[in-house]
Amino acid sequence: MGTESGSRSSLGKSYREKVLARAASRLTTASADTDPAEVSRILRGFLKIEDHRLRMNHYLGASGCETAAARSFVIDIVVQHAFRHATETRDSNGSVDGGPNGCALLAVGGYGRAELAPYSDVDLLFLYSGQRLSQMKVVLTDLLRLLWDAGLSVSPSFRTVGDCVTTALDDAQLQTAMVNTRLLAGDKGLHNSLQDALEKDRRRRVGPFLTAIQRERDARYARFGGAVCLQEPNIKETAGGLRDFQTALWLAHARHGYKTLDELRAHNLVSESEARRALRAYDFIWRMRHSAHFSRRRKNELLSLDMQPQLAEQFGYKPGAHLLGSEKLMRDYYRHARELHQFSEAVAARVTDDESRTSRLWRKQATDAASEPFSITRGRLRFDGPPDFFDKKPLAVFNAFALGQAARVPFDYRLREVLSRSLRAIGPASRSSVEVSNAFFKLLRRRGRAGYVLRSMHDQGLLARLIPEFGHISLLVQHDLYHHFTVDEHTLRAVETLDQLHNSEGKARANLRAVLEQVEDPTLLYLALLLHDIGKGRGRGHIARGAKLAERVCRRLRLKEDAAQKVVLLVKQHVTMSHLAQRRDLNEPQLISDFAAAVESLDVLNMLLLLTYADLNAVGPGVWTDWKATLLWDLYRRTRMQMTGEDAVTDDGAELARLKEQIAGALTPAVPFSAAERHLALLPDRYLRITAPAAAAMHIEMIEKVRTEGYACRWVRHQSNAVELTVSAPDRHALFADLAGTLAAHGVEILSAELNTREDGIAIDSFILRQASTRQAIEEHRYQVIEQALRRAVAGELDVAALVERWTTRNAPRKRSRVITARRRNLPQVICDNETSTSSTVIEVHAIDEPGLAYKIASVLAELGLEIVCARIATERSDALDVFYVTDGDGLKLSDELMVSVEGALSNQLARVKTIIAKPKSQPMPGRRLDEKNRSDYQALPS
């Protein structure tokens, strides 16, 4: 460290003597007659010289605490001089009788501790006895004017002793500001009575004081950052800042009345080495703060990125082979800040844990005999074993972490202390033992809990013991304006991101969550995430270095060969996915197949997607965007398709665009291209996916006809045994039911149907039909008759129900024996769900096919007032698989009650058929396979 060079005593006793000597010679000119402007000018001159000397001493290496004390000493002289002047002036004019009696000038806050940074505010408390109020105010005004004119920023307060105590009741900041007060001038008795009153008050309200201080601390963390490793920390307020140290002292004061670190040490609240380390860290951070003030020449507490290189140079940090000077500086800063933060937490824990001693009833509660000697008390994992417990049973260390992980509780301070002593036992031998690696992997296996345990392992230093390579990236700064956190913090945040994903609910990121659940072994994913940046800070090419190190770590942890390969592969490819997704044309089939080959397996692809997600998220806020998410998902989906062949129906933008061009090409020249655009824009995407371009072009032309005639229909003969009929008309309630009924009444079977309704209300219904009697395509001479009937049905001129009834009674009985065999399969089945589609309720009907079935279902839906948005009717041998996308009359998804009544009505209506047809003797049919095939067809339905 280039920071602790230089003479420690440069600001010691002899320095103070010199300051006093200079003050004596420069400040004597001020007498009662001197013009106040002259007094402030002299003070300003004195401050300027002393400021300069302090700065010189600081740059020459004076310790941080000494500089702070020296600054405070200088301010003391100035304030006392000004006070003397203010009171003497009034004296000579006879305005203030009896001199400064009845008032006292106190230093409070940081100034009260005799610690000031060069441009800090000077907190003064003007204490008065409550008499001669107007005269006191005049003295204070004069004093403040002198000090302000001298260039100091003073925050004054003006109170009686009683005021101080009552105001402090609900002002935690004032209360802590008065923990350390110093009498600068005036009535000593008044100061003593304030101290007595405050002490009395403290004893009475230990609990509220502790709570108030802790609440204040939490608010500070929320505002300035509760993580030590912020890229731009606030030297005073961020976790690990100076305030942490002071908070620890305040807490100790609130409980025990101790005011200084020495007292804490003397009463054994902290150990000798703890106190030494904390003081060293405190001093380092103070030096940083002085520099931050000096280099900006103002009160500046932010260690900003642009200032860090400057400070690094000042403190003599030379750029190394792999690290910039500023990165080394910040690493030291974080190390000391972490020390302070841990010190603060430890003291806070001891001070507050103390309470439990008074209430022994709490102890031992929730103790599990199996977890001896650990127990969970008051939200902390407590340890009641002997200090050498872990030395005898090193693996019990992992028990402690597993218990903490399971219950999500932090360790109490005794456990921490015992642990940190015992960790030294974990050396190269135990690091590579089977037991240790098994215990470690067991912790990683818990989906959604890994981040928690890894962070506490890291805080305890176990992670670096277990994986020394991880110790190397600990507190490692990345000055690239991109990463907000040190490498270890980034890594832990990445793991926590995955945990949050696992524990999240709802639609957001549901796709990623689904991928996470498919990961075969989360241990590998977590390990890869832990190691992904392990090559940082070792020179260029962190990925190749990282992969090599990861290999070593895997081998040491005795990971199986194939598992280790996956981990190494993930580390090696950890930036590939975001790189490809953002910089390459994903339409290139070669790119996708190369990438698929590089990741080798679907499992690795799944893990890589999640690793990329976690990595980007942990870089900093706002780095993971919908924009990146969409691109990444696109790459993932294409690669998964390449690997598995699933999702053969392509649905990506480019493919859609190609189809649009084909549709446009199939249109007659009279129809403009924009008509095709408009047509597709009015229909759901699935329409485009399942409709051939030529058919879509036909639809567009039909719709032109609907505009003029209100109806259009086309026959297309596909195969010898079926014909396709497309009907287009303005949609209305029960339109489909009427069409299906009319067809049924003409002895026509619907093999399948596709219903689509444009957003402008024009329905396009396509049917694949055959003649029920011949099981062949409908003869062409019947087209005319059917068409006429349909036209009248559309216009609402037919009593469809009566027609169907007549046809059924005349023809149906003969047809039934064929379909009986399906009844063993609990048909009909009706399933309604609101999950599959974003805008409609999906009703799946699985039933035995019969003439007029589609009509029957559709009319039930129509009777219930439902609107069919689109539908797909399919017949597979004797089974009908009908899927309807419906909304209620208001275009909304169905309510739960409505879904129940739909299911009831449909089952009822269709079951009636079943009872009729069940009369003939049935034979069991080996229909299982068929059934399953149909189920899967169902699920493959595009939505």
Place this chain on the structure above:
Amino acid sequence: MKKIEAIIRPYLLDAVRTALQEVDVHGMTISEVQGYGRQRGHTETYRGAEYQIEFVPKIKIEVIIPDDIEDFVVNAILRSGHTGKFGDGKIFVIPIDDVIRIRTEERGEVAL
């Protein structure tokens, strides 16, 4: 002066930037944007659940140029951002009244 605003495919950013540098455009603002035009977004199904991909990710480039090089700049983007498929994006040309460099308060083309 003109502002040329171009919506392009993300992966073609480097190509377009190089092409712009060749016609002496040295400053630009880029943003990650999402939207849709003729190449509409789409819905996809993954494991039974539906994901709406409503907006397509694109890059928006903005450059301010003197009037006389407008054609070169537009051509450079056309050449480098073209694939011929749907979704290549669009170029907007917008007149600019004035440009002021905040540091020096220079105005007009010198401030570009």
